[in-house]
Amino acid sequence: MSTWDGLLTGLSFALQPGVLIYCVLGVMLGTFVGVLPGIGAMAAISLLLPITYYISAEAALIMLAGVYYGAQYGGAVASILLRLPGTPQSAVTALDGYPMARSGRAGVALFAAMASSFVGSMLGILVLVLLAGWLSRAATAFGAADYAAMMVLGLVAASTIGSERPAKGFAMIALGMLLGCIGTDVNSGTMRFTFGRTELLDGVNLVALAMGLFGVAEVIGNVRDPDRQGVAERIGLRQMAPRREDLRRMPLPMLRGASLGSFFGALPGTGSTLSSFLSYALERRVARQPERFGHGAIEGVSGPEAANNSAAITAFVPTLTLGIPGDPIMALMLGALVIHGVQPGPMMLEARPEMFWGLVASFGIGNLLLLVLNLPLIGIWVSMLRIPFRLLYPAILIFVCLGVYSVRGLTFDIVAVAGIGLAGYLLALARFSPALLLLGFVLGPLIETNLRRALLISRGDPMVFLERPISAGFVLAIAALLLLSAWQALRRRR
Amino acid sequence: MQRDWPDILGGFALAACGAAAAGWAWLHYDLGSIRQMGAGAFPVALGLLLTVLGLIVALPALRRSGTLPRAEPWAACAVLASVLTFGLGLRVLGLVAATALAVLIASLPAPQRGWGWRLALAACVTGLTVLVFRLGLQMSLPLWPRLG
Amino acid sequence: MMTQPTRRAALGCALALVAAPALAQDGWPSGPLHVYVGFPAGSSPDVLARIITEPLAERLGQPVVIENKPGAGGVIGVQQMLANADDDDLTFGTTINGPLTTAARMMGDTGYDVGADIAPVTLIATSPLVLAVAEGSGIEDLQGFVDAAAAGDQALAYGSVGQGSGAHLTAELFADEAGVSMLHIPFTSYAEVTTSIIGGEIDAGFMAPSAAAPQVEAGSMKMLGITSAEPFAQAPDVPVIAGQAGLPEDFRAELWNGLIAPAGTDAAVIERLNTEVTEILADPAVQEQLLAIGWQAAPGTADAMAERIEADTAMWGGVIDRIEAQ
Numbered sequence: 026m027s028t029w030d031g032l033l034t035g036l037s038f039a040l041q042p043g044v045l046i047y048c049v050l051g052v053m054l055g056t057f058v059g060v061l062p063g064i065g066a067m068a069a070i071s072l073l074l075p076i077t078y079y080i081s082a083e084a085a086l087i088m089l090a091g092v093y094y095g096a097q098y099g100g101a102v103a104s105i106l107l108r109l110p111g112t113p114q115s116a117v118t119a120l121d122g123y124p125m126a127r128s129g130r131a132g133v134a135l136f137a138a139m140a141s142s143f144v145g146s147m148l149g150i151l152v153l154v155l156l157a158g159w160l161s162r163a164a165t166a167f168g169a170a171d172y173a174a175m176m177v178l179g180l181v182a183a184s185t186i187g188s189e190r191p192a193k194g195f196a197m198i199a200l201g202m203l204l205g206c207i208g209t210d211v212n213s214g215t216m217r218f219t220f221g222r223t224e225l226l227d228g229v230n231l232v233a234l235a236m237g238l239f240g241v242a243e244v245i246g247n248v249r250d251p252d253r254q255g256v257a258e259r260i261g262l263r264q265m266a267p268r269r270e271d272l273r274r275m276p277l278p279m280l281r282g283a284s285l286g287s288f289f290g291a292l293p294g295t296g297s298t299l300s301s302f303l304s305y306a307l308e309r310r311v312a313r314q315p316e317r318f319g320h321g322a323i324e325g326v327s328g329p330e331a332a333n334n335s336a337a338i339t340a341f342v343p344t345l346t347l348g349i350p351g352d353p354i355m356a357l358m359l360g361a362l363v364i365h366g367v368q369p370g371p372m373m374l375e376a377r378p379e380m381f382w383g384l385v386a387s388f389g390i391g392n393l394l395l396l397v398l399n400l401p402l403i404g405i406w407v408s409m410l411r412i413p414f415r416l417l418y419p420a421i422l423i424f425v426c427l428g429v430y431s432v433r434g435l436t437f438d439i440v441a442v443a444g445i446g447l448a449g450y451l452l453a454l455a456r457f458s459p460a461l462l463l464l465g466f467v468l469g470p471l472i473e474t475n476l477r478r479a480l481l482i483s484r485g486d487p488m489v490f491l492e493r494p495i496s497a498g499f500v501l502a503i504a505a506l507l508l509l510s511a512w513q514a515l516r517r518r519r
Numbered sequence: 520m521q522r523d524w525p526d527i528l529g530g531f532a533l534a535a536c537g538a539a540a541a542g543w544a545w546l547h548y549d550l551g552s553i554r555q556m557g558a559g560a561f562p563v564a565l566g567l568l569l570t571v572l573g574l575i576v577a578l579p580a581l582r583r584s585g586t587l588p589r590a591e592p593w594a595a596c597a598v599l600a601s602v603l604t605f606g607l608g609l610r611v612l613g614l615v616a617a618t619a620l621a622v623l624i625a626s627l628p629a630p631q632r633g634w635g636w637r638l639a640l641a642a643c644v645t646g647l648t649v650l651v652f653r654l655g656l657q658m659s660l661p662l663w664p665r666l667g
Numbered sequence: 668m669m670t671q672p673t674r675r676a677a678l679g680c681a682l683a684l685v686a687a688p689a690l691a692q693d694g695w696p697s698g699p700l701h702v703y704v705g706f707p708a709g710s711s712p713d714v715l716a717r718i719i720t721e722p723l724a725e726r727l728g729q730p731v732v733i734e735n736k737p738g739a740g741g742v743i744g745v746q747q748m749l750a751n752a753d754d755d756d757l758t759f760g761t762t763i764n765g766p767l768t769t770a771a772r773m774m775g776d777t778g779y780d781v782g783a784d785i786a787p788v789t790l791i792a793t794s795p796l797v798l799a800v801a802e803g804s805g806i807e808d809l810q811g812f813v814d815a816a817a818a819g820d821q822a823l824a825y826g827s828v829g830q831g832s833g834a835h836l837t838a839e840l841f842a843d844e845a846g847v848s849m850l851h852i853p854f855t856s857y858a859e860v861t862t863s864i865i866g867g868e869i870d871a872g873f874m875a876p877s878a879a880a881p882q883v884e885a886g887s888m889k890m891l892g893i894t895s896a897e898p899f900a901q902a903p904d905v906p907v908i909a910g911q912a913g914l915p916e917d918f919r920a921e922l923w924n925g926l927i928a929p930a931g932t933d934a935a936v937i938e939r940l941n942t943e944v945t946e947i948l949a950d951p952a953v954q955e956q957l958l959a960i961g962w963q964a965a966p967g968t969a970d971a972m973a974e975r976i977e978a979d980t981a982m983w984g985g986v987i988d989r990i991e992a993q
Binding site: 058061064068069072190192193195196199200202203206210212213215217218241244245246248249415416418419420422423424425426427430431434436437438439440442443446447450451452454455456457469473476477480481484485487 | 556
Binding site for chain 1: 708710714734746777824852853865866956
């Protein structure tokens, strides 16, 4: 079947009312849970699983996928309006989205996030359709050494984010990586820093960490802030609409972000997080006035949002072409297929073309729906900021607690949020970047496992990082980046 | 001279954390070899790195002036107490009582007098929570206190 | 693995029967049942629990609530079942073998004592593992694999889903019986192991048949042997490992999944549940659903499950001893 025929088949399949309704249901629920701080796609998909037993495998997959990418749209809302990111990707969006909202440009930030998400998804679909085969070969070609080198590159590239002094940024990354060591060591099975608590065996709960560092810390800082007590002025339509300058600044970051996202998204693991951070770092580096970043630069919203949404689409590449899920949520979706007697795997494209193409078509339809659904909602979201903060923040705290609890149903995690929140507040007072801590926390364990795995497989030969072409490429890029930074620092000093 | 206390205290605190983690890992976990790195290798390396970075942040700050951020100890206590109350109370008190109590505690530092709005807020947030999480998302949560 | 009756397990069960008040539970179940599952919603153990509890709720006339408490390889699910148990006999759990057999050895302290705190209800299903290698590896059969592994110390590298996981221990048991030594590379999921085998980074892995089958169909992997006593319905062409390539006739390693209750649960309730689940598992439609996610229905008595726990704890304990001695 040619690509064109496939797309037509897919469209006619996905537009059947009996299928479309599940796509609508999926993206709506996805947006809803995405907006709720901490409740991610995982919780929503678990909720929908029983329904999937009663509908066709194709419709089930389309619905669950809708939740998956729909949650990315919703996640931006809570991070921009209230600085409540439930995932590391949305933490990047909060870096500039939240300052925009605080300076009365919440509507513009939300518009930028929605539009970029849409463009990112569309480019992701294009890449998925045209390059799926190539990307899936790339994904299997990546070995442990390549992953380790790639993640280190990500850390080095992102280390300049959000702090005026590099040492403070690096310190946060190191602290994040150290926190990432907590739990059972994959390679040896040793329980590290768990102090006898079973709840820590799988590490610190990522949602609890994000919520404590950002949400709780932000609430503490604002409870008595006089600026936030009165009823904010009504924001007119004119302020909500993006200015011409905003529109001019968005397209290139979107394209760059979507390219990064489409590539990294296809690699199993943490493509979405990595590409958001890389996109932000890239925009900051190419910007004429990098000092605007962190104070409400629209490129800092646009690029990463395009990146994480295109990554959410191309994340389906290994899942669909190889039957190998790239993250736990994908695994969950494949589980739903298996219940229907569909064996996900490399043969699925041939055996059930309507499933593959129907899903691809539903990506397009679903993202269009999300855009149409979300743009009118911007007004409502923004008007939420007119609620006096004293009425808002107790509700935020309860929602944060339940969002964290939803991940694995342990009250231990809620108690942990209190401790992390205190630490986060102190770090914020001392102006350390919580986003970098989160990045270190996510990438640290991956770097450690892959580095140790690479050395184990090479029987202890460190040259493996230079002998494998992919890894060697990343090592070169790291060296180039470090030299560039050093050169820039020298030039500035002169 | 007003010193740059955030960097001084923050830097030293991070250095202390790093040193403690490195020390603990050194004592308790295997370091291994290049071929088979042990569980302790990364924590020790990261702990030492954090110690050095913390000192790099703190030491230059000793001879630099800076501004002191305004801390909100009262707000911090109330917010953290609220989260703790909710976390520890959820299983025992049930969702309704834990939410209402946590909202009341959280609202204590708000710069507005009176108990009327606080009680009303607690009732509203509790209703909303039950509606969204228990009825909407079907989360498995006990609504009422556990008797006996 | 052979299951041999042990005196302690039989004695424990006999005592439980004597101590139970005779059918004090006429009104049981008085409310919804809560079944704790130590794995996230949608995972294979969770789907298994849902397949069983749906007809169970119908038969008992009470809803059955699945409580997902994932973490620590299923140990948190068992802990939470015990922590939330009331004396109304409505709290249960389903778990894979790990938390009841090897977890105490691997973790030092799980917070519960399997013998004293857990009352087995019934085994639900078992799952064998297959030995898989890349299609282009040049290894054709089990004998070829053993020969390649014997070519040198740690000549072959295999992947598992973690230190102490079923995949790891099975591979070590295999290596020990075959008289070879292989390099263990721990991963966190079969998805990662599969990618690594196809990418040629590692040589082999003991995997769930459902994880390997699609890759075999696509011609990127092949299965050399299976760890069950008989060929498995999901991979009927794969020969059993037992008796091949110099491995003993009784070579057998299976994962299993069972229904458990907190100790002190009324014996009549356990008996009732055992009967209900056994009848549910006799339904061919249920068997087929289980097979689709890689599990073969294997009901039995509560005593038989207690024996299985004891036998497996001893057998895997021996394997762990040998690994630690290296």
